[in-house]
Amino acid sequence: LPTCRFPKLYWQQAPKILPRLSKKFLVTGAAGFIASRVCKQLLDHGDDVVGVDNLNDYYDIRLKNWRLDQLKVHTNARNFTFVDLDIEDQAKLVDLFKTEGPFNAVLNLAARAGVRYSMENPHVYLSTNAEGTLNLLECMREQSCQKLVLASTSSLYAGQKMPFTEDLAVNEPLSPYAASKKAGELMAYSYHKLYQMDVSVVRFFTVFGPAGRPDMSPYRFIKWIAEGETVQMFGDGSQSRDFTYVDDIARGTIAAIQDVGYEIINLGGGRNPVSLNTIITMLEELLGKKTKIDHKPFHVADLMETWADISKAKRLFDWEPQISLEEGLERSVDWYMNNRHWLKEVQV
Numbered sequence: 117l118p119t120c121r122f123p124k125l126y127w128q129q130a131p132k133i134l135p136r137l138s139k140k141f142l143v144t145g146a147a148g149f150i151a152s153r154v155c156k157q158l159l160d161h162g163d164d165v166v167g168v169d170n171l172n173d174y175y176d177i178r179l180k181n182w183r184l185d186q187l188k189v190h191t192n193a194r195n196f197t198f199v200d201l202d203i204e205d206q207a208k209l210v211d212l213f214k215t216e217g218p219f220n221a222v223l224n225l226a227a228r229a230g231v232r233y234s235m236e237n238p239h240v241y242l243s244t245n246a247e248g249t250l251n252l253l254e255c256m257r258e259q260s261c262q263k264l265v266l267a268s269t270s271s272l273y274a275g276q277k278m279p280f281t282e283d284l285a286v287n288e289p290l291s292p293y294a295a296s297k298k299a300g301e302l303m304a305y306s307y308h309k310l311y312q313m314d315v316s317v318v319r320f321f322t323v324f325g326p327a328g329r330p331d332m333s334p335y336r337f338i339k340w341i342a343e344g345e346t347v348q349m350f351g352d353g354s355q356s357r358d359f360t361y362v363d364d365i366a367r368g369t370i371a372a373i374q375d376v377g378y379e380i381i382n383l384g385g386g387r388n389p390v391s392l393n394t395i396i397t398m399l400e401e402l403l404g405k406k407t408k409i410d411h412k413p414f415h416v417a418d419l420m421e422t423w424a425d426i427s428k429a430k431r432l433f434d435w436e437p438q439i440s441l442e443e444g445l446e447r448s449v450d451w452y453m454n455n456r457h458w459l460k461e462v463q464v
Contacts, residue, residue, distance in 0.1 A: 138195070140164040141373075142212075142219045144203055144252070145226030147171055147180035149329050150267070150320070152187060153366035154223060159192040161370075166216045169226065170202035174233070175330050176462045182455075183327055203248035206255075213255045221263035221373050224252055227297070230331055231271060232415060234293035245296035246303065253307045263314045265372045266304050269297045270321040270358070270384065270422045278389075279425040282319070282380040290416070301380070308378040316372035321384030321424045325362030325444055326451030330464040333392060334359070334445070337399050338452045341407045343460055347396060351414035356389035358422045361439035371433035384424025385437055398442070402449045 141158055145151040146167025158165050167187070171180055187196050197216065201208050203226050213219070228234070228244045249266065256264065271294040272286035289295040304315045324334040340347045360383065368383040400406055429435045439447075452459055 138163050139220040140166070140218070142216070142222045143167045144222070144224045144248075145169055146187075146198060147184050148225060149183075149325075149327060150323055150362060150365055150369070151223075151225035152183035152327070153325075153362050154225065154369050155187055155196065156190060157363075157366050157370055159187070159190050159195055162192060162195070164195045164197075166197045166199065166212075166219070168199045168201040168203070168212065171200060174228070174230070178458065178462065179327060179330065203251055204243050206251045209251050209255050210258070213259045213261075217259050217261070219259075219261050221265065222252055222256055222261060223265040223267075223369060223373070224249060224300075225267045225369070227267060229293070229329065231291045231293050231418065233331070234291050234296070238292035241292050241296040242299070245293075246299035249300040250303050253303060253313070256313065257307065257311050262312065263373060263375075264304060264307075265316045265318060265369060266300060267369070268301055268317050268319045268380070269294060270319055270382070270424065271419065272298055272319065273422065274419055278421060278423040279386075280382065280423060281425045282382055282428055290419070305378055314375050315378045316374075316376050317378075317380040318369055318372050318383050319380060319424075320360070320365055321382065321422055322357040322359050323362050323365050324359050324448060326448050328362070328448065330462055334395065334448060335452075336464045337392075337396055338403070338449055339459065339462075339464055341396075341399050341403050341405050342449075342452060342456065344405065346408045346410050349392065349409050349411050350418065351392075352411060353393035353396070353409070354391055354420075355414070355418065356391040356394075356421045358384040358387065358389055358424045359395075359441055359444070360385045360424075360437060361441075361444040364437040364439055367438075368429060368433065368435045371429075371435050374433070376432060379428075379432065381429050381432065382424040382426050383429060383435070384422075384426055385441070386424055386426040387441070389421050389423045390441060395445070398445055399449065402446055
């Protein structure tokens with residue numbers, strides 16, 4: 117296959133035809149929650165993966181190192197190369213593309229995440245999520261890599277009618293985080309039009325699972341309940357989310373490597389939204405403990421509800437989530453309890 121070009125439904129068709137040649141992918145944010153699972157699934161496929169991450173301390177670095185350790189002991193660990201690199205550093209990115217390329221595709225999952233923190237430090241969100249994406253696009257243009265999978269967010273749908281469809285106008289972001297992700301989408305669209313790059317923008321909906329981010333509610337709730345601490349809740353808990361298990365998100369991200377032109381695709385649970393109060397009740401049952409809740413004022417940058425229309429992902433990629441909310445929460449609780457000896461020290 118030509119560099120960076122994939123037939124439709126590549127991942128589904130490849131095992132049925134000729135023995136599949138391994139591909140080489142650049143995955144940014146490789147020590148992150150979602151990107152580390154993307155790396156694992158690519159390695160499972162037998163592909164070569166170059167993972168980059170700047171290992172910043174937005175949250176406890178022990179979580180990032182734990183994820184990287186899992187990749188380093190993978191059956192196909194010899195196919196994984198990790199580089200400590202910040203995508204904001206264009207010169208180092210250029211060197212990386214020269215020394216490690218050519219790449220069949222770039223999967224950009226590096227990002228400054230977190231709606232609330234983006235209001236405290238907005239500049240770093242723009243420099244990573246927008247300028248970092250631009251740096252990657254420029255390297256791809258110079259090296260003739262024509263396929264980008266760009267991670268984006270359901271936070272862009274603020275104020276829109278549910279379930280959220282990809283054709284909605286998303287021009288009213290409620291946070292610098294959401295605005296910076298929209299900037300990355302638009303930059304990628306420009307390179308699609310100017311240089312015929314093939315771009316899949318995947319908008320993620322409330323991802324949860326083992327080794328999740330400690331600033332997100334599922335991880336926090338598990339830790340607080342397990343350790344007998346009071347749950348800190350913004351709002352009354354009636355706000356609801358379209359929770360999506362991390363391995364389903366990773367699988368959809370990889371499916372998005374195929375040629376689409378330029379498409380925005382929702383990757384979400386596709387179920388009726390579930391309230392935070394319901395999540396707490398489910399976790400109490402799994403952990404066998406009751407908890408107290410300290411309600412704080414609802415945050416102005418938070419959405420009350422999210423709900424993904426995933427019909428486009430089904431049509432383009434034959435993708436839909438496979439792991440139920442119940443099973444995903446059980447796996448998350450098991451992971452926490454099995455690693456509790458060090459996780460209980462991780463700040464949330």
